[in-house]
Amino acid sequence: MTAVPPALDLAGLDDLFTADELAIRDSVRELCRRRIDPYVADWFERGEVDDIRGLARELGSLGLLGMHLQGYGCAGTSCVDYGLACLELEASDSGVRSLVSVQGSLAMYAIWRFGSEEHKQHWLPQMAAGEAIGCFGLTEPDHGSDPGSMRTRARRDGADWVLTGRKMWITNGSIADVAVVWAQTDEGIRGFVVPTSTDGFSAPLIKHKLSLRASVTSELVLDEVRLPADAMLPEVRGLKGPLSCLSEARYGIVWGSLGAARSSLASALTYSIEREQFGKPIAGFQLTQQKLAEMYLEYSKGLLLAVHLGRRKDAGTVTPEQISLGKLNNIRAALEICRTARTILGANGISLEFPVIRHMNNLESVLTYEGTVEMHTLVIGQALTGLPAFR
């Protein structure tokens, strides 16, 4: 099962992985080959994933959902395993990887890390199995990069909590069974576990997207949503709650973005060898070879950085600034690779018959979510200079 042309491991980077890590990668690749690749261009074109709940259950039965969490029905793999899985999923489509990231690294992670024992027992096993889908509501219509100024509020009413506000651009929102919602309270920002069947909760779909079309993106409307006292995540207070979840998901993007890049690079490589102009394959022109060589270099460097951060994360030594380095570098490199690949395909580069423009458009979302390029630049700037330049 070598779905990837051997030439794409020119640098021999597979040496960096153990046999079991490669086995995990093979299984994800096989799931994508059977269950996603044949359909995803059509899902993207229609802006709708067929039987998304069935897909979630299959992702769950492989062990992909919350895979690097321990206990509660989660697979308990390493972070490098998780990274490899993100890379393979995103080589199929960033939308499917987003479904998995939000479920595992945002919604499940928040409950696993900050929830009560009852939250964990109730939600995690069904979320790991893909029976229940989760979403993560932080961004608001008027507050994106600066979530600390959020306006969604949770107020006490007797023992109950009552939530009011709006969240925007929420992945999985309209299909979710449970939403982890962050809100202002008298004691700072707190997280809430909100069953989406609760009165006053609705999640209309966001339409007119030209990116991540094979992913559900929604608005969350919280209109006097009354929750029992124990709906609050007890173990964290303040912005560090959502930020530590984002750090988890960003780590997945460090790897995932390279998947979109690899798929585009593979497409461009095959195409350039088959396509003839001026009497020879366009791959035989120096200008094309320069593009291919640059793409490959950036891809390899990105993968080295991903492996390094993965090993640090498994050792428990990775810092948020290091993950910012990875996200910033790899998403930019991946987007550039997709754009260059698109030029190699000429007019076919804009067709959904090839994966390239789909990846390219998807990465525009990935560039923005989980911290924009500017935000990660400021994080690194602050780490280097000690001077915060956010405001």
Next chain:
Amino acid sequence: MNIVVCVKYVPDAQADRGFDESDLTTNRESVDGLLSELDEYAVEEALKIAEAGEGEVTVVTIGPDKAADAVKKALQMGADKGVHISDEAIRGSDAFATSLLLAKAIEKIGAPDLVITGMASTDGTMGVVPAMLAERLGLPQVTFASELTVDGDGVTIRRDGDTASETIIAKLPALVSVTDQINEPRYPSFKGIMAAKKKPVETWSLADLGVDAGAVGAAGAYTKVLSVTKRPPREQGQIVTDEGDGGSKLADFLASRKFI
């Protein structure tokens, strides 16, 4: 129900496969190998039967050190334990010796209710080992199953031929070889991959099986590869222009190649 599945470690068909120049055996060292795809169907079928009731699935392979990977893949898919038969003297064995070793190993594992194999290996593609093995074990040989049901003390299979499908029944214990039509093999789940690390695998030598070195390997082989020739380069395709007679031209072409 105790099931033994015989699996083979073969060179990856996607890679550049070749023969060892010294003795014209399949080159297994320089090429990446894997569990023969046709054997995945056998593993899957065994797992389905075991999961439907009580049962244990043991996989057996013969091959060099790297062949342990084939056993490992089957364990990751869900088999319970593995046996790896490995001995320098086995190199160059033919189907006759292979079936002898498998028979000895299966006897040592303990009389299973069912032995399942693939229909052929993807490298040698001879497809004779299942029949030889059944003969050696004294079991009914129920080959080329594209459907298999186990009920009570018997098995029923469907064997699809060119013109008709046969239904064949046999009493257990039996040996069944399965085709690539029988199921869709699973890929290992993450839990399967992690659980496989703790599953028992035994490595047996010729001495463990009580087999004489002279009975196997090139020395004991009944067949010998005399020469190998590289496959000729692919010829240019032939374009048939339909001038009203496209159908008959196509039929003539197929007939000339003995396809019809």
